[in-house]
Structures are given as structure tokens and as C-alpha cells.
Amino acid sequence: MNSMQGTSSLSDDRLFPPEPATREIARRLYSEVRSLPILSPHGHTDAAWFARNEPFADPASLLIAPDHYLFRMLHSQGIPLESVGIRPVDGAPFESSSRAIWRVLAQHWHLFRGTPTRMWLEHALAEVFGIRERLGPTSADRIHDQICDCLARPEFLPRALFEKFNIEVLATTESPLDSLAHHLALRKSTWRGRVITTFRPDAVVDPEREDFATNVTNLATLTGEDTRSWSGYLRALQVRRRYFASLGATATDHGHPSAATFDLNRSECEALFQKALSGDASPSEAEQFRGQLLTEMAAMSIEDGLVMQIHPGAWRNHDPRVLARFGRDKGADIPTRTEYVHALKPLLDRFGDDARLTLIVFTLDESTYSRELAPMAGHYPALKLGPAWWFFDSPEGIRNYRERTTETAGFYNTVGFNDDTRAFLSIPARHDVARRIDCAFLAQWVAEHRLAEDEAVDIAIDLSYRLAKRAYKLETP
Numbered sequence: 397m398n399s400m401q402g403t404s405s406l407s408d409d410r411l412f413p414p415e416p417a418t419r420e421i422a423r424r425l426y427s428e429v430r431s432l433p434i435l436s437p438h439g440h441t442d443a444a445w446f447a448r449n450e451p452f453a454d455p456a457s458l459l460i461a462p463d464h465y466l467f468r469m470l471h472s473q474g475i476p477l478e479s480v481g482i483r484p485v486d487g488a489p490f491e492s493s494s495r496a497i498w499r500v501l502a503q504h505w506h507l508f509r510g511t512p513t514r515m516w517l518e519h520a521l522a523e524v525f526g527i528r529e530r531l532g533p534t535s536a537d538r539i540h541d542q543i544c545d546c547l548a549r550p551e552f553l554p555r556a557l558f559e560k561f562n563i564e565v566l567a568t569t570e571s572p573l574d575s576l577a578h579h580l581a582l583r584k585s586t587w588r589g590r591v592i593t594t595f596r597p598d599a600v601v602d603p604e605r606e607d608f609a610t611n612v613t614n615l616a617t618l619t620g621e622d623t624r625s626w627s628g629y630l631r632a633l634q635v636r637r638r639y640f641a642s643l644g645a646t647a648t649d650h651g652h653p654s655a656a657t658f659d660l661n662r663s664e665c666e667a668l669f670q671k672a673l674s675g676d677a678s679p680s681e682a683e684q685f686r687g688q689l690l691t692e693m694a695a696m697s698i699e700d701g702l703v704m705q706i707h708p709g710a711w712r713n714h715d716p717r718v719l720a721r722f723g724r725d726k727g728a729d730i731p732t733r734t735e736y737v738h739a740l741k742p743l744l745d746r747f748g749d750d751a752r753l754t755l756i757v758f759t760l761d762e763s764t765y766s767r768e769l770a771p772m773a774g775h776y777p778a779l780k781l782g783p784a785w786w787f788f789d790s791p792e793g794i795r796n797y798r799e800r801t802t803e804t805a806g807f808y809n810t811v812g813f814n815d816d817t818r819a820f821l822s823i824p825a826r827h828d829v830a831r832r833i834d835c836a837f838l839a840q841w842v843a844e845h846r847l848a849e850d851e852a853v854d855i856a857i858d859l860s861y862r863l864a865k866r867a868y869k870l871e872t873p
């Protein structure tokens with residue numbers, strides 16, 4: 397009988413090369429990085445968990461509700477989202493029992509074979525809750541009960557898990573309209589965990605959002621600036637950036653449909669802004685407005701030191717029926733083809749050679765790694781290449797990323813790993829997968845005599861820890 401049968405997929409050698417000599421090198425490299433602290437400079441966990449430190453309610457709300465990777469796979473197989481606890485916007489009934497939701501996932505767990513989602517969840521079940529039994533219809537209730545027992549205990553409170561996970565810094569993401577009350581509470585608390593915010597201005601820079609004009613008015617209320625003029629609007633953004641930085645933010649993040657940037661003159665900006673406010677901007681004017689804002693944000697970053705991240709190329713809420721029935725962010729996001737060489741040029745023409753700026757660019761279009769992004773990051777001092785993101789935060793995605801970028805951009809124009817997750821318990825698993833794949837990649841190069849092993853150790857530590865610390869300016873304040 398296979399020793400794996402009936403148990404989860406967590407071999408100590410998972411993701412390492414099968415060839416024995418290379419595997420030995422990978423094991424040695426991994427032993428140098430496995431216990432390094434986690435730096436999580438970009439993600440979407442809820443600061444309230446750590447500010448309030450209340451017990452997580454139940455297995456479904458902890459492990460299923462924040463994980464849109466789960467929803468999309470179940471939806472793709474015709475399983476109604478109501479059955480896993482997603483609330484329809486029209487008030488129609490939906491499943492709210494954690495046990496019933498958990499059973500639906502267990503019943504369909506085989507769908508996740510071969511996906512990183514399976515590896516992350518099995519890692520969390522094993523490492524956090526001590527569960528080695530494979531999830532399935534017959535084990536569902538036992539596993540649910542075991543998680544419930546754990547969640548009632550003090551060592552499973554949010555802050556205790558943060559410490560157990562050896563997280564050194566965890567960044568959340570908030571809108572400029574957020575009061576940052578939870579971050580304020582964290583600052584005032586005696587707890588030593590470092591949870592910082594990130595300035596994510598999409599809600600106040602995207603004229604295609606229905607609430608754009610209202611949001612810009614609210615920005616005025618929050619800052620005391622007159623946001624009816626272009627210059628007042630920019631000043632208000634600067635004020636909010638400074639407020640975020642005062643509560644620990646070291647970065648901004650921009651989730652745009654494309655990587656387009658513009659560098660228009662002042663009167664063009666003013667005219668575009670007035671059109672955007674009145675709701676009259678055409679789609680191409682809206683694109684120009686967002687792109688101009690990226691250039692403005694780069695200028696502000698040079699002043700206030702915030703690191704800038706661009707996450708372009710997701711067609712969010714692609715499925716109109718899911719959007720109408722359940723609202724935004726329910727796993728219906730699809731990558732689009734994304735162009736960078738022309739798109740980023742206006743911004744790079746102004747700031748590309750300015751080493752005071754750190755602009756970290758991500759992609760959902762893998763074809764751009766070797767053709768566009770690695771050559772650009774391998775030239776411009778301001779530009780760094782973000783890690784394999786979202787659909788490519790996976791063993792194959794991370795391997796592809798290294799294979800397609802390293803020879804042109806090197807390792808040192810990259811910035812370590814981002815987990816970019818709402819699913820708190822998946823954080824250690826995601827960092828572990830990245831560390832394993834990077835060690836496997838480096839082991840292969842050591843075996844090919846392209847790197848000495850002592851250099852590979854140094855690089856492995858850089859990729860797991862030091863690069864993120866430097867790029868995101870996470871030295872202890």
C-alpha cells in the first residue's frame with residue numbers, strides 16, 4: 397500500500413527535484429531558509445483580526461469565506477455559491493452553517509487535485525491543526541470538529557497564530573477613505589506584532605467606478621482640502637499618503653485594468669479631472685486619468701518615500717450573473733493580455749532612472765516576463781519585478797518566473813515573495829511553496845555548475861527574506 401494513501405500530500409521533499417543528487421542540494425538550500433521569518437509586504441488580511449484578537453468563529457469563515465480560489469473552482473463545476481456560504485445580494489437564502497459548508501468542500505475536494513489551493517489548505521490543516529488525514533466526505537465532520545476544538549483555545553487567537561507563523565511584518569491594504577481605526581488600535585496596543593497598512597487609492601482614482609465623485613468628495617471631508625480642483629485633489633491624496641505612512645505604511649498599491657501611464661500637462665489634467673468628476677469621461681479618458689494618476693503617484697513617492705506597486709491586467713468581475721447575484725470579488729476575475737513597454741514609458745521617461753523611486757510591477761500575463769518585464773527591470777533603476785502573482789502564485793508559476801526572468805533581470809531586480817492573500821492561514825504555506833521552488837531552481841543551477849553552492853545559499857536567503865525587506869523598506873522603524 398502506498399504510504400500516501402488516505403493522508404494529505406505533505407511529503408518533506410515536496411516540490412524538490414526527483415533526481416537524487418539535485419534533490420540533496422535542494423534539501424540543503426531549503427534547510428537554510430525554511431525557518432526564516434515571514435515578510436508579507438503585500439496582502440489583504442483584515443487588520444481587525446489582530447486589533448481585536450477575538451477567536452476565529454468557525455472553520456468555514458476562517459478557511460473558506462476569504463478564499464476566492466475555492467469559490468471559482470466550485471462554481472466552475474456547477475456547485476451553487478450559496479451552498480458554500482456566499483450571500484446573494486437580493487437576500488435570497490444561503491447556507492450559513494459552518495459544518496454544512498465544510499461538507500460541501502469535502503465532498504468536492506478531489507476537484508483541487510493538482511492545484512496550489514490543495515497544497516495550501518493541507519499545509520494549514522497539518523501545521524496549524526495537526527490534521528494529517530485527507531479531507532473527504534468520510535473525514536469531513538471529524539476534521540471540522542478538530543478545527544472547532546482548536547479555535548476555542550488561546551493559542552489559536554489571531555495574534556498567537558501570527559507569532560506561531562513567525563511573521564515579522566504583515567501588510568494589509570486600505571482605501572484612502574479608510575479611517576485606519578484598527579491600525580491605530582494596533583499602534584496603541586502593547587502587542588509587538590507588526591501589522592502595517594498599504595495605501596490603495598483605486599476608489600479615488602478610477603472615474604469608471606459609480607462612486608468616484610462621492611469618494612472624491614469624501615476625500616475632501618477627510619483632509620480639509622478642496623478636491624473640486626486638480627491641485628486640491630492632488631494635495632488631498634498627499635495628505636492621506638502621509639497619514640498612512642504615519643501608521644506604518646511603506647508602500648502604495650494600484651490595481652488598474654492596464655499598465656497605462658500618461659504624463660499630460662497641467663491644463664489637460666484639470667480638464668480631464670473635471671470630466672471625470674462630472675461622470676462624462678469616455679473609457680479612453682478614464683484610462684488616461686488613471687494613467688496620469690500613476691505618474692502623479694510616482695512623483696509623490698519620490699517625495700514621501702512610499703514604494704509603489706502596480707497590479708494590472710485583471711478583468712475583475714468578468715461574469716455578469718455572478719456580479720449581479722453575489723457582488724464583487726467572488727472569484728470571477730480573469731487575466732487579460734497586458735502590455736508594458738509602451739504603457740510604462742511616460743512614467744519611466746520622467747522617473748525611470750531615479751533611484752529614489754521603487755516601482756514594483758506585477759503581471760498576470762506570463763508572456764511578458766521574458767519579452768518585456770525582465771528587460772525593463774534589467775535596465776531601469778526605479779523598476780523592480782514583483783513575484784509571480786495570483787494565478788501564477790503556484791509551483792509552476794514561480795518556476796516559470798525564475799526561468800523567464802533571471803537571465804535578463806538577475807535575482808536582484810526582483811523583490812522576494814508576496815502572498816497577496818485574504819486567507820490568513822495560507823500565509824505560511826504560500827511562503828513555504830515559494831521557498832521550496834526557489835531552492836529547487838537554485839539546486840538545478842548548482843548541479844549544472846552555473847552557481848556555486850555557497851552563492852546559492854546566499855541567493856536563497858535573499859529571495860526568502862532580504863530582498864523583500866530592502867525593496868519594501870521594512871527595516872525596523
Ligand SMILES: [Zn+2]
Binds near residue numbers: 439440707
Ligand atoms: Zn493584492
